[in-house]
Amino acid sequence: MKDALEARTADERGKVVRTLLRTPLLTPKDEIFTLARRHGDVIAQWFARETGWIVFHSAGAVRLRKHGILSEDGSRGAQEGAAPFGRRRYVLVCLALAVLERADKQVTLGRLAERIVHYATDPVLTAAGIEFTLRDRSQRGDLSAVAKLLFALGVLDRVAGDEDAYVAGSGDVLYDVNRHVLAELLANRRGPSTVDEVDWAMRLATLAAEYAPDTDDDRNRIIRHSLSRRLLDDPVLYFADLTEAEREYLASQRVHLLRRITEFSGLVAEVRAEGIALLDPSGEATDYGMPEEGTEGHATLLVAEHLAGLDRARPGVPVAITVLEAHIAARAPEFASYWSKAAREPGAERELVAKALHRLASLRLLRVDGTEVTGLPALARYAFAAPKLPGERS
Template sequence: MAAEVADVLDAQREEERGKAIRALLRYPLLTPEAPDFRLVRKHQGWLTDWFAREAGWQLHADTAVARLRKVPSRHVDGTRAAQTKGKVAFSRRRYVLTCLALAALERADSQVTLGWLAERMLAFAGDPDLLASGMVFTLGTREERTDLATVAGLLIGIGVLNKVAGDEAAYVSGSGDALYDVNRRVLAVLPVTRRGPSMVEAHDLYERLAAIIEELVPDTEDGRNRLIRHSLTRRLLDDPVLYYRELTEAERGYLERQRGPLLKRLTEATGLVAEVRSEGIALLDPTRETTDLGMPEEGTDGHATLLLAEYLANHLRTYPGTAVEADQATSEMERLAVQHRTLWRKNASVPELTAAAIHRLVSLGLIRLQADTIVPLPALARFGFADPVIIGKKDA
C-alpha cells in the first residue's frame, strides 16, 4: 500500500511539474492571479534547475511574479507580435509607445493616470533620434490616442498596471481618464537581456537583438555542445516545427547523435508528444496549453485556414518543391467563400480571410513566403488528405 501511495504521489508531482512548464512556455510572465502560479511557486526549485539545464533560460519567481526569461534561438521571426484582446498585432508605433510607457513608469509614483502617462510619453517622444527615425507622437489624432489605450491594455494584461478606476475608451473620446496602480515588482522583471541596450554599439536591429542577449560560453567542446543543446531545445519548445534544413552542420550532427535522449528528457518533463519525420521534429501538445495559435480553430477564419491548408497540402503532394502564386491562393479562397457562403459569416472579406490564413500558416511553420509566392513546407502535409489505400481482400 505504501508503494502504491508513493507511485500516485510521484505521478501527481510529475503531472504538476509538466503543467507548470507548459504554463510558463505559454505565459512567460505570471502573477498570483494566474491559475498555475501556485504550481510554479510549489515546484520553483526544480523548474529553475530544469529550464537552466535544458534551455539555458533563467526563472525568477517570488510571491509577486514568476518570470521565465525565454531567449529565442532566432531573431528573425516576425510572426509573434504582441496582441491585446482585439487580436490585432502590434505595429511598430505601438512597440515604440510601449517602450516609452515603460520608461515613464520607471519614474512614476505608485499610482498614475493615463493622462499623466501620455504627457510623460510626449516628452520622451521629442527625442531627436526618435524624430529622425520618423516616429512622431503628438496625441493629436484619435488613432494616436487609440494606440496609447491599446498599449495601456497590454500593460494591464501582463500585470504592470492594475486598473483602479476610469476607462481607456473615455480617454480616447476625450470624456474622461483612467487611474492605475503601478506594479513595480512586475515592471522590474520585464527585461530579458544580458547586456544593457545602451552598451551595444551595433545599429542594425538584428545585430542589436543578438548583442543584448549574447551568451558567453567557454571555448571548449563541452561549452559548444551546451550552446547547441540549448539552441535546439529552445526551438523544440518555442517553435511549432524544427526543420533539419534550417540547422547548421554542427546542430544536425549533434541532433543525429543525441536526438533520442534529448526528446526523452523534453517529453517526459513537459507532457508534449514528439512527432519525428524525415524532414524535422515537432513537439505536439495534446492539452493545447502551450500554444497561442491553434490549428484547426473554430469559426469562419479557422475553417477557411484549414481549407486553404488542405489546398496547399494537395499542391505539395502533387507538385513537390514548387511554390504557389499568391493570386492562386486568393482565387481558391474566393471559390471556397462561394461554396461555404451559408456557413461563413456574412461580413467575411476574401482578402482578409486569405491574409489571416496565410499569416497563421506562416506562424505555424507550415508555409514560407517567398516574394509573391507561397512555399508549402513538409509539415503542411498533416492537413492534406490522400485517397484511402485498402490492404488485403475483403472477406466474402
Template sequence: MSGLTEALAASRADESRRAARALLRRPLLRQTDDDFVLVRRHAPALREWFERNTGWHLLVDSEMARLAKTVAGAGDATRPARDVKSKQAFGRRRYVLVCLALAALSRAEAQITLGRLAEQVVLGAADPRLSAAGVGFELEGRDERADMVAVVRLLMDIGVLGRVAGDEDSFVKDTGDVLYDVRRRVLGALLTAPRGPSTIEATDFGERLAALTRELPPTTDDLRNQRIRHHLTRRLLEDPVLYYAELDEVERTYLTGQRAAITARITELTGLVAEVRAEGIAMVDPYDDLTDVRMPESGTEGHATLLVAEHLAGAADREVPVEEIHELLRRKAVEHKNYWRRDVADPGAERALAATALTRLLALRLISRTGNVVVARPALSRYRVAEPTIQETA
C-alpha cells in the same frame, strides 16, 4: 505503502508538469495567478531543469515568477504583440509607444493616470531621432488615443500596471481618465536579454538587436555541446516544427545522437509528445493549451485557413502565387455562403481572408513565403487529402 508512495510521486510529477506548462504559456506569473503556488512549490526542480536544458533562468519570489526565456533566433516575425481586446497585431508605432511607456513608468511614482502616462510618452516621442525615423505621436485624435490604450492594456495583461479606477474606453472618447498602480517588481523583470541595452554602442537597429541577444561564445567542447542542447531544446519548446534542414551540420549530428534523450526530457517535464518525421520534429501538445495559434479552428477564418492548407498541400511540388489563393477563396466564399460570414463575399474580401490564413500558416511553420509566392513546407503534408481506398468485401 508502496502504492501510497507511487501515488504521491505521481501527484508531484503532475503538479510539476502543470507548473512547467504554466511558465511556458505565460513566462511572467504574479502571485494572483492560478498556478503561481505550484510554481513556487516546485521552483528548485524547475529552475534546475531550465538552467540545464535551455539556459533560461527562473526567478521566483513572493510576488512573481519570471522565466527569462530567450528566443533561439531574432528573425521570427510571426509572433507579434497583439491588442488584448481586438487581437490585432501591433504596428511600428505601438511598439515604439510600448518602449516609451516603459521608460516613463521606470521614473513614475507608485501610481499614475493614463493621461499623465500619455503626456510622458508624447514628450518621449518628440525625440528628434524618432522624428527622423518617421515616428510621431502627439495624442491627437481617436486613433492615437486608441494606440495608447492598446499599449496600456498590454502592460496590464503582462502585469506591469493594475487598474485602480476608471475605464480605458472613456480615455479613447476623451471623456475620462484611468488610475493605475505601477508594479515595479514586474517592470524590473521584463527585460531578459543577456546584456543591458545601455552597454551597446552600435546605432544600427539590426546590429543593436544582434548585440542585445548575443551570448558569450563557448570555450570548451562541453560548453559547445551545452550551447547546442540549449538551442535545440529552446526550438523544440517554442517552435511548432523543427526542420532538420534549418540546422547546421554540427547541430544535425548532435540531434541525431541525442534526439531520444532531448525529447524524452521535454515530454517528462511538459507532457508534450514528440512526432518525429524524416524532415524534422514537432512536439505535439495533447492538451492543446500551449499554443497561441491553432490549426484547425472554428469560424470563417479557421475554415478558410484549413481549405488553403489543403490546397497548398496538394500543390507541394510547386510555387503557388498568392493570387491563386485569392481565386480559391473567392470560389469558396460562394460555395460556403450559407456558413461563412456574409461580408467575405464582398469584392476584395478574399484578400483579407487570404492574408489571415497565410499569416497563420506561416506562424505554424507550415509554409514559406517570398513576396507573392507561397511554398508548402513538409509538415503541411498532414493536410493533404488522399484518394479514398475502397476495400473489397469477401
C-alpha cells in the same frame, strides 16, 4: 500512495512548464501562479539545465526569461485583437515603461501620456521619424493599445476608468503600477544601453548573443541548449535549418535529448524525415491551434488543404497568393450557411487568406515571399485524400 503523489507532482510541473512556454510572465491573477510558485525551484533548475533559460519567481511574479532567441517571422509580436503592433506602438511601449519606472504607485493614463509626449521629443526619436503629440485620435488609440498590453502583462492594474473613454476624450483611467512585474519584463542578459552597434540588426544580434565556448563540453552544451530551445519554442524544428554541428549532435543524441524534454514537460515528440515537432495534447503550450473553430479557422484549413495538394503535385514550387484567394472565393458559396456574414461579402477572401497565411506561417507550415507562398514539409499532414463512405470500394 507514493506513486500517485509522484504522478500528481509530475503532472503539476509539466503543466507549469507548458504554461510558461506560452505565457512566460505569470502574476498572482493567473490561476496556475500558485503551482508555479510551489514548483518554482525544480522548474528553474530544469530550464537552466536543458535550455540555459532562467526562471525567476517571487511573491509578485514568475518569469521565464527566453533569452537567445531571434525571430523574424513576425508571429511572436504584440497585438491588439488580430492587429499586430506597428513601429510606433513598440516605441510607445518602451517610452511607457521608462515613464512607469519613475512613476508613483498609481498613475493615470493622461499623466502617462503627458510624460510620453515629453520623452518623444528626444532628437534621436525625432530623427528616426517617430512623432507622438496626442493631437489626433489614432495616437490616443495607439496609447490605449499599449496600456491594454501592459494591463494584460500585469504591469498595470486598472483601478477605475476605461481606455476607450480616454480615446474618445471623455474620460481617464487610473492604474496601480506593479513594480514586481515591471522589473521582470526585460529578459536580456545584457542591458540595451551597453550595446554600441548602430545597425538595428546588429543591435538585436548583440543583445541575444551567447558567450563564446572555450571547450568541447561548452560547445556541446550550447548546441544542446539551442536545440532544446527551438524544440520547445518553435512549432517545428526542420533538420535543413540546422548547422552541420547541430545535425551531428542531434544524430547521436536525439533519443536522449527528446526523452529529457518530453518526460518532464509532458509534450509528445513526433519525428519525421524532415524534422521534429513537440506536440501538446493539453493545448496549454499552444498559442496558435490548427484547426480551430469559426469562419477563419475553417478558411485556414481550406487554404492548408489546397496548398498541401498543390505542393504534393509540384513539390517546392511557389504558389501565387491570388490562386489561394480564388480557391477560397470559389469554396465560399459551399459554406455560406456556416460562415459569418462578413466572410460572404465580395472580396472577403483576401482578408481570410491573409489571416490564414499568417497563422500557417507562424506554425511553420509555409513560407510567404511577397506575393507567393511555398509549402514547408509539415504542411503535408493537411493533404487530405478524398473521403470514402463505409463499404465503398477503393
